[in-house]
Amino acid sequence: MNEDETSVGVGRPPTSGKQTRIKLMWIGIWLAFMSAPVKDLADGNHTPWATALGVLGLLVFVGAYLVLVFRHTSKALDPFRVRAALAFLGALAVLLSLTFGTPWLVLFVYVSVSVGATLPMRTARWLIPAVTAVLVAIGLTGDHPREIITALVFPALLGGFAMSGVRQMIRTTIQLREARATVAQLAANEERLRLARDLHDLLGHSLSLITLKSELAGRMLPGHPEQAAAQVADIEQVSRQALVDVRSAVTGYRRPTLPGELAGARTALAAAGITAEIPADAPEDLPDGLPEEAEEVLAWALREAVTNVVRHSGAGRCTVTLAPRQTLDGRVLELTVADDGRGAPGVTPGNGLTGMTERLAGVDGTLLTRATNSRTGKGFTTVLSVPLESGLGSRE
Numbered sequence: 001m002n003e004d005e006t007s008v009g010v011g012r013p014p015t016s017g018k019q020t021r022i023k024l025m026w027i028g029i030w031l032a033f034m035s036a037p038v039k040d041l042a043d044g045n046h047t048p049w050a051t052a053l054g055v056l057g058l059l060v061f062v063g064a065y066l067v068l069v070f071r072h073t074s075k076a077l078d079p080f081r082v083r084a085a086l087a088f089l090g091a092l093a094v095l096l097s098l099t100f101g102t103p104w105l106v107l108f109v110y111v112s113v114s115v116g117a118t119l120p121m122r123t124a125r126w127l128i129p130a131v132t133a134v135l136v137a138i139g140l141t142g143d144h145p146r147e148i149i150t151a152l153v154f155p156a157l158l159g160g161f162a163m164s165g166v167r168q169m170i171r172t173t174i175q176l177r178e179a180r181a182t183v184a185q186l187a188a189n190e191e192r193l194r195l196a197r198d199l200h201d202l203l204g205h206s207l208s209l210i211t212l213k214s215e216l217a218g219r220m221l222p223g224h225p226e227q228a229a230a231q232v233a234d235i236e237q238v239s240r241q242a243l244v245d246v247r248s249a250v251t252g253y254r255r256p257t258l259p260g261e262l263a264g265a266r267t268a269l270a271a272a273g274i275t276a277e278i279p280a281d282a283p284e285d286l287p288d289g290l291p292e293e294a295e296e297v298l299a300w301a302l303r304e305a306v307t308n309v310v311r312h313s314g315a316g317r318c319t320v321t322l323a324p325r326q327t328l329d330g331r332v333l334e335l336t337v338a339d340d341g342r343g344a345p346g347v348t349p350g351n352g353l354t355g356m357t358e359r360l361a362g363v364d365g366t367l368l369t370r371a372t373n374s375r376t377g378k379g380f381t382t383v384l385s386v387p388l389e390s391g392l393g394s395r396e
Helices: 017-042 048-074 079-100 102-118 121-141 146-220 225-254 258-271 292-313 351-361
Strands: 275-277 317-327 330-339 366-370 380-387
Touching: 017 048, 017 079, 017 102, 048 079, 048 102, 079 102, 079 121, 102 121, 102 146, 121 146, 146 225, 258 275, 258 292, 258 317, 292 317, 292 330, 292 351, 292 380, 351 366, 351 380
Parallel strands: 275 317
Antiparallel strands: 317 330, 330 380, 366 380
């Protein structure tokens, strides 16, 4: 079953009939407390006409409650409509409680919950106690058991303020989702601006020079073909250099980085349902940072190792560590990817491990593999290390 078809995020309106039914179920599940007035009607304590009116009143109350809470938790309604609906629910609760007696006092709990779900906290914090006070006042004016009234006060207060908290959480979630979308859009815009600036800096001067020399060669061509040929040679040289610069820039944009791959690994493992323990960034105790070539190799290796965990391990947990270490051959940066899965299926390395080894060889790095649990042979651990720049280890 597709999760997107059945799950409705907090503060997100349903987009399908199935999501609508699920949301109605979660809102309507609290209607179980309506058993008291339903039982009162079913026991035949009233005349047929009174029973019919009671059924009609209860259906109208439940329908208004569901429409108000469901619609408002999906999309904020007009404040006037909300207040009018709450006033209608309150008046109907008073009328039914005064008419039919003690079992109907539970309707005030639903009024209190509706107040908490639809009104701002500054209004709900006094209106919820007011609704509860009306419940107590009606209960005390009639011949109602005191223990029932006391038992309803706590649900009315707790339910109302709990729904106020849920409403605030929904608003915060919506604001957070909007803020994330804004940040992502700003980041994309900034990246486009950076790309535009870099391309302008790279190509602006070269293209201007090519245009100038082309015009100059065109003017020289009829009478001075040798000088025109020299200008054409210069145009070729400038064009080749511009091409080299563009390729270098594009390579830089496409080059994977450790922070980016760490974030990608966290997302990939979470999507696969694997608990991930991953550092937020590269170690900060590297004075001059990680060499670009070594960082690129480790980033590719991390991507491949995490892909293997997701596809083949069947693991429930994966731990990634990244830390500098002093060895006899010098200072290295060591990346470890360990899972608790089924372990290596065989002794022959696959294409992924072979590719890692070849990349690491280009920067004098090493790759080691072993079982995470040496006693049981379960799990798979990949250890990759690359040497740091000379001199990094001495400046501490």
